[in-house]
Amino acid sequence: MFDIYKWSVLIASTLFTTFGFFAYWRNRQDKSNRLFGLLSLVFAVWSYFWFIMLVFGKDAGSATLWARCLNLGATLIPVVYFHWILSFLNLYKKYRFFLIGGYLVTLFFSVFSFSGIYISGVHQVAFFPFWPTAGPLYKWFLFLGYFALVGFSSYLLIKEFFANQGERKYQIGYVIIGSVLGYGGGLTNFPLMYGFDNLWPLVFIGVFMVMASPLVLSYAVIKHRLMDIKVIAVELLSVFISVFVLVDALLSNTQLEFFLKFGLFFGVAIFGFFLVRGVLNELKAGEELVKMAADLQLANVELQKLDKAKTEFLNIASHQLRTPISVIKGITSMMIEGDLEKIPAEKKQTFIKGIWEKSQKLESIINDILNAAEMTNQEYTAKIKQDESFDLVVLLKEIIEGFQPLIKKREMDLILNTADESILISGEKEYLREALSNLIDNAIKYTPSTGVNSESRDKRGERGKIVVTVKKDSSNAIITVADNGMGIPAKEIPELFKKFSRASNARNMYTDGSGLGLFIVKEIIEGHGGQISLTSRIDKGTTFHVRLPLRSSGGTDIKKYIIDKQQV
Amino acid sequence: MKKILFVEDDPDQILMYQAKFEMEGLLMMVSENEKETLKLALAEEPDLILLDLLLRKENGLNILESLKKNERLAKIPVIIFTNYDKKELREKSLALGAVDFIIKAKVTPKEIVERVRQITGD
Numbered sequence: 208m209f210d211i212y213k214w215s216v217l218i219a220s221t222l223f224t225t226f227g228f229f230a231y232w233r234n235r236q237d238k239s240n241r242l243f244g245l246l247s248l249v250f251a252v253w254s255y256f257w258f259i260m261l262v263f264g265k266d267a268g269s270a271t272l273w274a275r276c277l278n279l280g281a282t283l284i285p286v287v288y289f290h291w292i293l294s295f296l297n298l299y300k301k302y303r304f305f306l307i308g309g310y311l312v313t314l315f316f317s318v319f320s321f322s323g324i325y326i327s328g329v330h331q332v333a334f335f336p337f338w339p340t341a342g343p344l345y346k347w348f349l350f351l352g353y354f355a356l357v358g359f360s361s362y363l364l365i366k367e368f369f370a371n372q373g374e375r376k377y378q379i380g381y382v383i384i385g386s387v388l389g390y391g392g393g394l395t396n397f398p399l400m401y402g403f404d405n406l407w408p409l410v411f412i413g414v415f416m417v418m419a420s421p422l423v424l425s426y427a428v429i430k431h432r433l434m435d436i437k438v439i440a441v442e443l444l445s446v447f448i449s450v451f452v453l454v455d456a457l458l459s460n461t462q463l464e465f466f467l468k469f470g471l472f473f474g475v476a477i478f479g480f481f482l483v484r485g486v487l488n489e490l491k492a493g494e495e496l497v498k499m500a501a502d503l504q505l506a507n508v509e510l511q512k513l514d515k516a517k518t519e520f521l522n523i524a525s526h527q528l529r530t531p532i533s534v535i536k537g538i539t540s541m542m543i544e545g546d547l548e549k550i551p552a553e554k555k556q557t558f559i560k561g562i563w564e565k566s567q568k569l570e571s572i573i574n575d576i577l578n579a580a581e582m583t584n585q586e587y588t589a590k591i592k593q594d595e596s597f598d599l600v601v602l603l604k605e606i607i608e609g610f611q612p613l614i615k616k617r618e619m620d621l622i623l624n625t626a627d628e629s630i631l632i633s634g635e636k637e638y639l640r641e642a643l644s645n646l647i648d649n650a651i652k653y654t655p656s657t658g659v660n661s662e663s664r665d666k667r668g669e670r671g672k673i674v675v676t677v678k679k680d681s682s683n684a685i686i687t688v689a690d691n692g693m694g695i696p697a698k699e700i701p702e703l704f705k706k707f708s709r710a711s712n713a714r715n716m717y718t719d720g721s722g723l724g725l726f727i728v729k730e731i732i733e734g735h736g737g738q739i740s741l742t743s744r745i746d747k748g749t750t751f752h753v754r755l756p757l758r759s760s761g762g763t764d765i766k767k768y769i770i771d772k773q774q775v
Numbered sequence: 776m777k778k779i780l781f782v783e784d785d786p787d788q789i790l791m792y793q794a795k796f797e798m799e800g801l802l803m804m805v806s807e808n809e810k811e812t813l814k815l816a817l818a819e820e821p822d823l824i825l826l827d828l829l830l831r832k833e834n835g836l837n838i839l840e841s842l843k844k845n846e847r848l849a850k851i852p853v854i855i856f857t858n859y860d861k862k863e864l865r866e867k868s869l870a871l872g873a874v875d876f877i878i879k880a881k882v883t884p885k886e887i888v889e890r891v892r893q894i895t896g897d
């Protein structure tokens with residue numbers, strides 16, 4: 208029994224050394240790996256001295272010395288473990304004061320390691336000739352070191368385990384299992400130190416638990432790159448053969464033999480180098496393949512989403528296109544059939560006006576669709592000319608003037624507020640006109656007012672009001688378009704600038720929108736190096752905020768910009 | 776004179792179809808939502824209902840369902856008369872008991888009048 212225990216302790220020590228070195232060597236740049244190496248080292252110190260005490264402890268005097276040495280190792284374990292866990296969980300910064308405290312406490316106990324108040328001596332337990340006996344100070348180490356630091360580490364591990372997902376969760380899970388094995392196993396040693404000698408069978412279970420611990424912990428540390436074991440095996444083999452051949456060459460009897468064998472060594476070394484490189488390349492290719500597959504899957508999901516949006520768009524667009532067509536077709540067919548001759552002249556005029564309005568509606572929907580298609584078309588070339596400067600205030604005044612007939616009909620107010628006489632800006636004037644008109648047009652459409660026409664179908668007691676402001680700072684023009692309309696549901700705002708998207712409440716109110724307007728606006732503004740955002744409150748209104756650089760940086764090519772963006 | 780109830784909220788279309796139907800000797804009443812439709816249908820007992828699917832605040836399918844659930848109204852033939860062409864909607868409408876599903880842009884006012892006459896036996 209004693210022999211089994213003795214050799215088990217030696218095996219555990221060897222495992223700690225090997226795996227500690229392995230993890231350290233795997234990635235020395237990684238702080239967490241370095242700390243794991245250090246942890247394995249203190250574990251090894253602890254278990255090697257166990258072995259030494261069991262084998263070389265000839266009398267109580269020498270056994271006590273080894274017992275104190277092994278307990279110095281044991282004293283260091285909790286704090287190094289805590290340090291490693293903090294680094295492993297990336298919580299080092301948050302808990303560094305706890306760690307400093309842990310090191311101070313550990314230092315305190317280390318100082319007393321070789322005095323009687325920490326380990327008072329050794330005593331015989333069952334078939335163990337010597338076992339350390341705890342001094343009066345030792346219980347404080349158990350509370351402050353073992354239970355407090357390990358307990359706190361466990362709490363952090365469990366918390367992170369539930370907060371994480373996927374591979375990381377498994378990795379943390381392995382660390383938890385490894386820790387339970389290591390610390391659970393270590394725990395079995397303490398009762399015997401306090402004279403509960405009849406609990407000795409526990410230490411057998413304990414030593415096997417401790418043995419399993421480095422296996423699980425190392426697995427956790429290297430798991431995410433487990434495939435690299437292939438490389439390590441090949442590297443080890445190559446180095447081993449090379450060294451063997453080199454030693455053989457150095458032991459040559461004749462010069463000729465030396466040259467031949469050295470040549471062989473040279474050949475083996477080169478072959479080994481290429482072998483390792485080959486395996487590395489193969490692994491890299493494998494990893495790239497995995498990454499490509501993941502990317503493809505992601506792209507596929509995006510395509511499916513786009514496909515769904517396109518189908519939805521086609522359904523809506525065909526409705527939007529058909530509605531004016533059905534009126535144009537209906538009225539003209541009645542004209543052909545002579546029906547219009549039968550109705551009063553005044554009503555006849557309304558019918559003809561209906562054709563005109565629906566044609567315009569049709570034109571604007573088609574323009575939206577064409578613009579959006581153009582924005583994403585590779586042929587699209589709209590270069591912002593650096594030398595083409597124009598006055599933004601004048602442009603806004605022109606746009607607002609153009610909306611006056613509609614505003615009057617709807618009994619709304621559309622006001623321009625500006626402190627600046629003129630704001631000179633460089634950019635593509637016609638595109639910016641399109642973008643800003645679109646914003647104002649949207650505000651008109653989705654703001655019910657006291658007046659109603661065929662453009663908007665909603666009416667309310669309060670007068671609709673749209674305020675456009677423009678000002679400049681050192682390098683930007685800031686434009687806002689604020690309405691007191693229906694507002695946009697908060698959860699739909701992020702979707703709003705996407706192609707074919709419309710807020711759900713807008714879908715109810717105004718079925719003629721193409722769902723492309725804001726997409727076009729965003730493309731134009733961002734193509735000029737600007738930004739667009741919005742704030743909104745349901746039934747209170749929406750404000751769009753646009754920032755445009757006064758001078759677009761280095762002649763942005765809108766086409767290139769959009770194509771680049773599509774490819775990201 | 777046959778009575779037709781037109782469930783629609785676009786003023787231009789109301790104007791056009793109402794003019795044509797009246798010229799053809801049919802009486803056309805108009806409602807814009809479910810509440811109005813049920814009230815008008817119960818009071819006037821129309822011979823046929825023309826129902827749009829995309830209304831400002833309502834879904835025409837719900838109106839169709841309510842009509843078919845009402846004992847007194849279930850027998851009135853309903854034509855879905857819309858520009859929103861979607862296979863699922865067509866199937867669902869017919870399953871709910873609509874007699875036809877007609878795309879507005881595909882027919883002239885004269886043609887819809889003929890179809891209505893055919894169904895009402897006018």
